[in-house]
Amino acid sequence: MPELPEVEVTRRSFADRIAGAQIEFVEFGKPLRWPPDCDLTTLRGQRVMAVRRRGKYLLLDLERGMLLVHLGMSGSVAFSVAPGAPGKHDHFSLYTSQGVLRLHDPRRFGAVVFAPDEDSPQAQKLLGKLGVEPLGDDFEPDEFVRALKQRKAPIKQVLLAGEAVVGVGNIYASEALFLAGIRPTTRAARLSRARVERLHAAIRSVLARAVEQGGSTLRDFSNAQGESGHFQLEAAVYGRAGLACRACGTLVRTIRQGQRSTFFCPVCQKP
DNA sequence: AAAAGCCCCTGGATGC
C-alpha cells in the first residue's frame, strides 16, 4: 500500500496531535517483520518530540532515541483519543497522554524498531542505503542522471530499488514513467539526459500531487484520522490494464517486472 | 558491484 505519498499523508495526519505527548505504555500484538529491539520500559515516560519521514519510514523522535515505523504492504496508522480495544490486525499500540497510536497491518510486513539515534547501527541498517528524497532540494537532475548512468536494469526496477531515489513504489513508478513518456523496460543507463530530466520532473509532480490528494486508497489505506486518499481516481495507467489510455486511447498494457505488475501505454511511452 | 529470484504473511477476488 504505502509509498512515499501515503507515508507523508499519514505523518501529517497525526504529527501535530502527538507532538509533546508522554508515552504511558506500549503493547505489541503478533510479530511484525522484526522484533522491536528495545526494552519497552525505556519508552515509558518519554515524550514524542516530533514525527519525521525518511523514504517510506516514519521516524518518531523521542527524548532519548527514536522509533522507526514502516507500514510494509498493508500497514496503516491510526491515532485516536478513544480507540477502543485493539483489533485482530492491530499489532502495535503506543498509549500516550494525548491519544493512542496504532499500527494496523494484516500482512505484517511492517515494522516498529527502536534506535538510540539516527546514526546508530539499528537505524543505519534500515536507512543507510536509502537514496535521495524526491521532494527535497537535494534531488537534482544532474545527480539523478549520474545515478541512472550506472544502472543497466530496466528503469522501473531501478526506481523501485530506492537507491537512486527513495519513496517511489509500484503505483508511482508506473505513473511517473507514463508522465515522462518512458517505457518501463528501458534500461536506465540508456536514457538520454533530456529524458532523465523529464523523469525527474515527473517523479516530483506525481508524488506532490498524490500527497495533495491524500495518497491512493486501493483497498484499505487511510491516514491516521481514518480518511481515505483519492489519487487512485486520477491514475493514468496503474491498475488500468485493458482500458483506454487517457491521452491517446490505446489500450493500457500490463507486464511483470521482478514479480511486480507494471502498467504502461505502448504508444505514449517510448522505449 | 549489480541484477535476478525467493521469501515473509493474510485476505480478497475469481474460477470451478
Added chain:
DNA sequence: TGCATCCAGGGGCTTT
C-alpha cells in the same frame, strides 16, 4: 457454501 489459485501498495537476503 467450499476449495484452489492468483494477486496485492515492500524490501531484505541469497544466489548468480
